[in-house]
Amino acid sequence: EAAEKGGYPHFMLKEIHEQPTALRATIGPHVEDGLPQLGVDALTDEMLCGIRNIHIVACGTAMHAGMVGKTAIERFARVPVDVDIASEFRYRDPILSQDDLVIIISQSGETLDTLAALKLAKERGAKTLAVVNVVGSSIARAADWVIYTHAGPEIAVASTKAYSVQLAVMYLFALRLSLAKKTQPEEEIRRLTAELQRIPDQLAPLLSNCNEIKYLASQFMNSDDLFFMGRGFDYALSLEGSLKLKEISYVHSEAYAAGELKHGTISLIVNGTPVVALATQKNVYEKALSNVKEVKTRGGRVILLCKENAPVPEDVADFVVRLPEFEDIFMPMLMIVPLQLFAYYMSVLRGCDVDKPRNLAKSVTVE
Ligand code: G6P
16 A cells, blocks of 8 residues: 555545646646647537536535536636535426536546436436546446546545546636637637646645645644635635545534625634635635634634735734735636645644545445
């Protein structure tokens, strides 16, 4: 097993570091002459233009990738997108028609609720596209069309590289749909596709930044509760950061849309309450900072994650983690690295079984 870990103490850390490679393998085959392509013959411009509604259905981390996908698809291609938890979708008598596309996301391709949701979508006449990592898995076989992610085998129960490549496919799909629907100029789609291809290189400084994140984990390792907050893409990432943390370090955590704090959660913020605030999006940056200030005023102990050159007033945060300057819409793909590392080091420092957390399974094939 030591050999399989390639010199890393845990599979999770190895898989976090494999993200640039996994992203290159996933993005590369989907760019042709500088433009996004899905590699699915049936998904012609005509077929894509006929899609009226998109439903993204998945469980766990894959569902969180779908939340990023929703924002990207709606922003680029202006098609309405719902994101659903598979176990909710399948029992909710969903409204579907042949103009609907159901995108099923699954690392393993074997999650029972996700597979059942896919079968229901087909029965109701919707078109189905699976985004799957394991070739030939049940979900890959059952869907009308498949786009494979190329994360390679993921051993650690907590999903890391599989999430990153799911995000990449969500962006590729959003760009391709936008190209078909002409909602963005072709030149802009070319530019964004080129930026997407640059992301694997942007991860290097984040991955070599382990000591900073390890230090932060050492400062927060004895916390009983920890809150994550953000707006827009940063909210979707807050959910994933919070899930990673609780899965493997057993620290109770909640993620909040920052604007929603004052509708309840802020009553939980007292002197010393740890809060991880994500603020990478220019359109809501000031709003996000004012939410951080609200937390700080009540004694919150804040880690702020923001871009390299973002203005941060003094006394807003106790710790500031700077991310490379990059296109706002792609910041989720950078942000995820420090969040994964934070969860990882919290788990290590608390003496937890990082790769095999209690009660969890890599693939859930029962209801
Ligand atoms: C399990 C795993 C999670 C994963 C979820 C969905 O709960 O522990 O890491 O996100 O299943 O799995 P899938 O294989 O469908 O992506």
